[in-house]
Amino acid sequence: MKTLKTQVAIIGAGPSGLLLGQLLHNAGIQTLMLERQSADYVQGRIRAGVLEQGMVDLLREAGVSQRMDAEGLVHDGFELALNGRLTHIDLKELTGGQSVMVYGQTEVTRDLMAARAAVGATTLYEAREVQLHDLKTDQPWLTFEHQGEVFRLECDYIAGCDGFHGVARQSIPAESLQVFERVYPFGWLGMLCDTPPVHPELVYARHPRGFALCSMRSATRSRYYLQVPADEPVSDWSDERFWAELKKRLPAELAETLVTGPSLEKSVAPLRSFVVEPMQYGRLFLLGDAAHIVPPTGAKGLNLAASDVSTLYRILLKVYGEGRVDLLEQYSAICLRRVWKAERFSWWMTSMMHQFPEADSFTQRIAESELDYFIHSRAGRQTIAENYVGLPYEAIE
Numbered sequence: 001m002k003t004l005k006t007q008v009a010i011i012g013a014g015p016s017g018l019l020l021g022q023l024l025h026n027a028g029i030q031t032l033m034l035e036r037q038s039a040d041y042v043q044g045r046i047r048a049g050v051l052e053q054g055m056v057d058l059l060r061e062a063g064v065s066q067r068m069d070a071e072g073l074v075h076d077g078f079e080l081a082l083n084g085r086l087t088h089i090d091l092k093e094l095t096g097g098q099s100v101m102v103y104g105q106t107e108v109t110r111d112l113m114a115a116r117a118a119v120g121a122t123t124l125y126e127a128r129e130v131q132l133h134d135l136k137t138d139q140p141w142l143t144f145e146h147q148g149e150v151f152r153l154e155c156d157y158i159a160g161c162d163g164f165h166g167v168a169r170q171s172i173p174a175e176s177l178q179v180f181e182r183v184y185p186f187g188w189l190g191m192l193c194d195t196p197p198v199h200p201e202l203v204y205a206r207h208p209r210g211f212a213l214c215s216m217r218s219a220t221r222s223r224y225y226l227q228v229p230a231d232e233p234v235s236d237w238s239d240e241r242f243w244a245e246l247k248k249r250l251p252a253e254l255a256e257t258l259v260t261g262p263s264l265e266k267s268v269a270p271l272r273s274f275v276v277e278p279m280q281y282g283r284l285f286l287l288g289d290a291a292h293i294v295p296p297t298g299a300k301g302l303n304l305a306a307s308d309v310s311t312l313y314r315i316l317l318k319v320y321g322e323g324r325v326d327l328l329e330q331y332s333a334i335c336l337r338r339v340w341k342a343e344r345f346s347w348w349m350t351s352m353m354h355q356f357p358e359a360d361s362f363t364q365r366i367a368e369s370e371l372d373y374f375i376h377s378r379a380g381r382q383t384i385a386e387n388y389v390g391l392p393y394e395a396i397e
């Protein structure tokens with residue numbers, strides 16, 4: 001068995017792992033990254049698209065913002081549709097000048113992969129059978145297989161950035177973890193298409209036939225979503241059926257101007273709320289989807305990954321730079337305070353915007369009335385706006 005050494009071992013080369021790796025590398029802290037899939041597979045995944053200011057700032061700090069700053073779309077607001085009418089949520093005005101950046105996770109990943117390759121930091125793609133050992137000691141280690149060889153990787157700390165189905169969280173004894181979960185009885189059918197977006201801003205629509213979202217990747221590429229039953233086969237949805245259903249759920253003024261075209265990709269994603277506490281076990285830290293999932297209605301999944309990265313990065317800077325090992329124990333509590341607020345917002349937006357198949361007529365009217373109240377009250381719009389642009393990151397002191 002060959003032995004390798006690094007300071008921080010990172011499991012998973014999604015946005016969490018790649019961003020953490022880049023920040024640590026720039027700070028002179030060595031990392032080695034293990035990814036189960038191939039680079040092409042990681043690069044090909046189509047996921048979220050809205051970046052909070054905090055994540056934009058972190059990407060700039062990591063030195064990987066050049067393309068985002070050139071091609072990303074700054075959005076100062078978005079629209080909520082109820083009963084066929086649009087209400088503008090003016091993020092900038094309601095939050096004292098904040099906005100979001102529309103830039104696909106696929107592009108963020110591509111930029112981070114290129115930056116990591118450019119600095120020559122190691123990522124072992126198609127690393128199999130990753131296993132974690134001695135997490136409660138000060139010399140944790142991993143074993144894995146790569147290109148037919150078995151390796152031992154010794155390190156100071158392990159960052160579990162391996163997503164919801166990863167090995168990191170599963171390596172923590174069940175009795176040391178508390179799981180909080182809600183599974184929703186529906187999913188989102190997403191479609192990517194090279195057509196101009198139907199509206200210059202994102203449109204989230206509540207409709208008796210189910211929720212719909214109009215998003216985008218650029219001035220010529222749109223991303224649309226429809227609420228569908230959780231177990232819906234994608235094969236039931238021809239492009240024609242998708243467009244027809246989307247038109248039914250949008251206000252008439254938008255449905256009339258919607259430009260349709262052939263889909264580039266279609267997929268169904270289940271909706272789930274999930275948090276594990278604590279987000280650390282000995283020298284293993286969980287980040288991003290490995291520790292929590294939010295339903296996509298608040299556009300928070302990727303952004304929560306970024307705030308976990310920021311927290312661990314700033315702690316490790318002080319650990320390596322100033323010997324502040326006392327901070328390590330605070331990682332989980334600091335992350336969870338922000339995670340739970342985003343969980344609440346994501347759950348709340350999901351509850352207000354969707355049709356719940358089991359809901360009685362009273363519950364449906366309450367959800368509709370709640371949305372109606374919030375969008376027609378300045379205080380209501382303000383609470384939506386301040387959560388949407390992202391709550392502040394906690395300082396690490």
Ligand code: APR
Nearest residue numbers: 012013014015016035036162163166167288289301302305
């Ligand atoms: N060993 C090595 N790598 C693994 C393993 C394993 N056992 N299990 C999973 N991985 C890899 C996956 O192949 C994936 O590339 O870990 C990576 C995790 O990446 P993501 O799932 O993208 O999670 P994260 O980086 O936390 O990003 C969170 O991505 O999933 C979206 O909605 C989510 O936008 C949010 C963001």
Ligand code: PHB
Nearest residue numbers: 048049215296297298299
């Ligand atoms: C997306 O563009 O994929 C997207 C945008 C906003 C959301 C969810 C997904 O809330």
